[in-house]
Amino acid sequence: MVDVCVNTGKGGPVAPNPAFAERVAESFRRQAFMGFLGARLVGVEAGTCIIELPFRPELSQQHGFFHGGVVGTLADNACGYASFTLAPAESSILTVEYKLNLMAPAVGDLLIARGRVIRPGRTLIVAQADVSARRGDGTEKPVATALATLMLMTGMADEPPAA
Template sequence: MPAETPTGPPAELDPALAQKILDAQPFSRLLGARITAFGAGAATLELDIREEHRQQNGYVHGGVLSYAADNALTFAAGAALGPAVLTAGFSIQYVRPAVGAVLRARASVVHAGRRQAVVRCDLLTVDAAGAETLCAVAQGTVLSSG
């Protein structure tokens, strides 16, 4: 996540550096997650939907959706608060079953103080033609741990 600047908000990081930080999480590597956008209080995390991400009815498992929301929320908050952040809690509402080729978690900071950020995340599936479908919405609180 971004480095703190001496006079204000953290400096932006590019998606490649954010991806390196994500790759330090063994579970993220297992799922094949990637950061596709990062900075200015926002982050987008994506993963290709594989058979092992599905539950018994063929939909993406809710745990995979929750994982994506948690990480996207935290990365977006880190872009606003600095690198040392932890999710304090979040809620997720499942809107419709998740089916498609890619899961996209697009998060943005709603409000940030000095040590806390409230972040919203839309979870979308993307089909082979590139069309997005909203499947869940999450909101969470992320705390600076530094």
């Protein structure tokens, strides 16, 4: 279930598509890779997105931490879906590039990626994601931050490919 909070524009971005939260949730459900990992979309607002991923040994590297590739995947998706909230209904989003700084081992029971749009543009959007690892006692430790550039693809709706 997605926690949908529509931002009215008072101090924050306004989504051009009033059905942005449902559109984001539907697109996220179609991402087979995120489903395979066990990621959950848990928060969507205009210009922001939160994705969580419970720990499983299959997602770890040789020392038992969340693998850096998994951390990067969550950061990329959080940036992408934060940006997608601000896309018009007839548009889609595609990551052009992202830079990931791994700041600490991702040790915990839950990985949390919080994405937000830094600058919404007509063609390019800049977004940031901060990733934390939550331990069983509820404490969170920042483990990574990412800065992404995403392309707004006007006229290319985010739909499954034709069969």
